[in-house]
Amino acid sequence: MQLSDTDLIRLRADLIAVGYLVDDVLDRIGELGQAGLGRNMTVPADVALGEATDLLSTLIRLFLLQQSVPADRLDGVVDADALVRAGFLSLDGDAVRALVDVRPYGSPDDGASGWVVADLTPGLDQIITPTRPDYVLGVSPASTTLAQITMRMPVDTALDLGTGCGVQSLHLGRHAGRVVGTDVNARALELAAVTAALNEADIDLRAGSLYEPVTGERFDLIVSNPPFVMSPPSADGDTLVYREANFEADLLVETLVRGAGEHLTHGGSLQLLTNWAVLDQPWEERLAGWVPDGCDAWVIERERLDVFSYIEMWLTDAGLAGTERWRPAYDEWLGYFEKLGISSVGMGWIQITRAGRDEPHRRFESWPHAVAQPVGDVFARNASAVDAYRLPTGELLASRPRLVDVDQETLGRPGAADPEHVIFRQRVGLLRAIKADTALAAVLGALDGDLTLAQVIGAVAQVLDIAAADLGAAVIPEVRQALLDQFLTLEE
Template sequence: MTDSASIFATGNIPDAPRSDLPELLVALAADLRAVGYTVDGVAAFLGAAASSALNRDQLIPALIVTGQAVKADPGARALAAVVSLWLLAVPQPPEEIDAALPGIRTAGLLELGLVELDDGAVAAKADLRPYGWDANEDGSGGAELWVSSDLAAHQRAGVLRHDHVLGIGQASTTLVQTTIRRHTERALDLGTGCGIQTFHLLHHCDHVTATDISERALAFTRFNLLLNAEALHLDPKNLEARVSLRLGSLLEPVAGEHFGLVVSNPPFVITPRSTGESASEQFTYRDGGLPGDDIVASLVRTLFGVLAPGGTAQMLGNWEITAGTRWSERPKSWLDGSGTDAWFIQREQVGPEQYAETWLQDASETRDRGHYQESYAAYLADFASRNVEGIGFGMIWLRRPADTANAASGENAADTGNAAAISRFEEITYPIEQPVGPHLGASVERADWLAAHHLAEAHLVVAEDVTEERHQRPGAEHPGVILLRQGAGLRRTNLLSTELAGFVSACDGELSVRQIIGALAALLGGGEDFEPEAFRAGLLEEVGNLVRDGFLLPEGH
């Protein structure tokens, strides 16, 4: 169990919003709700075009809309003032904020540390924006929140502070959409930042431990949790009953503990290291302080130790691709002999130049030409020192196999023991359905089903989202290409052989896999070179792949 000294329970540290003033937090939440400062409220106020531009960090369309809205409708003045203050980082007259947020007023915002006075105007000291997600079909699980973080590069001048606390970004929402949601007693949010992953975990986990190496990040998380206590079903007077905030690096704060689910958007950015560099010179929200991709490698190798039997981990990461190798070679090396089930999906691959440009711009390090040139050169030299020609980005799923007594299931459980290890390394760079988490979870369940059942005895049906395409030359008697396409989830496309296409067309649940393969063997066999056993084994393997990928499903599933 972790040392109690690592537990973060303060609500008042320099340069972070205060969470030790519960009356003001209640008043702020009530005011924001009353003025319509919600995801839907802001979207309706700005309109589709300005909202889309704002999501790309472009402020001008929203500035134009805000000014026009106030002229056209004085009743929109209150929401315009709040949107301008926090989303657009435009200082507002105190009287405008007092009128828009009458419960907390400017004085309360100053006391919380969310704003400061700049030449008499109220200026945002931190970002505060609406965030939420829709409820399930049964009405459960939705949330309407507000999230505070540091002002982003497009909202302020100069290079970001090195202990910058990142807000809602593409990486954090990608992890949210990727995570497989299931009830878990204890979950770990490793590197919580401003708390985005923790908010979602609280809706399907009994207790969440959130860690970060940054004290400021934990202060923002604590503020966000208590500001949204009602929506997150938290008792403000007993936050620790459901959330534990831990200060420390990587897995140190939870040494000796075990979790059913770990999620992490770690500081995976590959950044050049310099001799004698201190932690204060690194951007804590993105730089792990280790050379190359060692931060991701270290987590992949060690997360097994904090997972309960059957527990899973999901994270995002970068990995280096050296010249002359496949992208998957390095991630595979992190798992050699570990016994961990693993699934890596590479979503993007870029060269050293594009990688350097992306992350130098991310921290606003492009504004000083001399600094930009020096930093750019350092990136290229660092990658060249390891013969790196590409950097991959993607999603990682890991699982600690369950105990034998718990893992086996199904009619032949005694024969299968633990579920067969999942070891998948694939590249999917085209658009996929979001959220993809439910589809990833279904894929894992199908892999476990295949490990626990005799596929030959199963009765299969074609999934509802699957369509078939046939292409042939004009005048040709038979199609030259037969494709199966998925309309949902990972939206895979599978090229079918003639016999596999025949198999799929017969999958209506009536006949078993063995019966369909037998019929195809009788129909297509008979030649001198035909080997019945090889035909059956090969087709059975291909059918297993179609089940694993969700083209075919066991009847009733």
């Protein structure tokens, strides 16, 4: 599936000329049309287009709604013959139909906008068909979430491990000097190359599994939404490469985590959107055993699924809903999970950082609550937050913490003279909250970066008529936690 460089240059120019761009498409199909496509339903967008036969509506129908369109409508718009030869379109008489999805893509927060090329969205309008083994997934909620949790600070080198359609590489290219994208799926690399070319992105694409294509190399940032689905082993020809890899249970994820230390520069990080098996052993202890020596770890469990919900989700994703293969496959998965002792599945975010601390910082938590995406900056600030959290007490007291991006609320009984607690709630990031008593609230509220922590504690102790040492003993642990949770910062 290849287009010549000349054909790719022309296709990009043609898409721009027609206005096949995110904002223009959204204007044409409207919010309801966009919401419908999010539900895999084309009817709202089709209704919005009405009887229109202009160039933009033709491309929307062709690629997004997967409709056949008269071939002559593309005359002077795109080089249909070249797209047919490349396998992007099929010609049936006087009509053409898309064989791949060329989709406008927009990311206003980092400017990674253009087009993503992938296989057609399955299950449109409830037409369920089995998924081909080498299927290449386009932009999905998972890929969007990974982009939103990825640290966006400038780096020299970045690795998009399991690049798929190449969407993560588009984001990485905005802040990395060099980007390598790898995939075991040859078809994915073909489509990722088209994605890169249409967006004029310089991506070094390589074939191979896990870290094999980058043996001996190190990166400042590695991101991956790996094929983590814990399905029963199957013949290679039946494996859905975009989501599963015939590793037992979550061994693939374990392998990625364990190997991170050998492929990260000092201070570099691996960020994963993934899942892991929950067995008899506490999940935190089990995952802690994967973390390489000398590396910090921050693992956030965003969701916990029982085995039934997990199996049903992925059987539906494979296009087995409503087929005679549903129940046999369901029973096979149940037997596989029972044999491995998997009681449930954790789904979430993993960050491994080659921090080189004498005593690594390892944090494992469940946070199923709403967050304010994108949260990449939260992960980017984690290393400095850990440094602040671990400051010796003398240095902490001499520091000048500052409360950032926080709203203050009061909590108490109606009619009471004073509130029982003060709530400090983050406006950005993970949207955490601190429930503070009077003393802690007074200290936190006074930390504006001008006074040292010791000066604030002394002043509050005087107002509350308590010993500064006693107040310090009570609030310093809370201040440390507030620094770790990024309510407070030591940055100027």
